[in-house]
Amino acid sequence: MASYIKETFILLFTMAGACLIVFLVPGLFVLFPGIRCGIASHLIEPGLKKALAID
Secondary structure (H helix, E strand, O other): OHHHHHHHHHHHHHHHHHHHHHHHHHHHHHHHHHHHHHHHHHHHHHHHHHHHOOO
């Protein structure tokens, strides 16, 4: 009987994880370009300031 309970919880958490992925992945596709642009701007900004001599 305990093995059935264990399998039930495994399936329950697997399905809950799948539901979270289904609902969160479209949001991640929207956020990833913004995150990448933010990282790129922080990496490029010091070089631009130096090149343009902006204080």
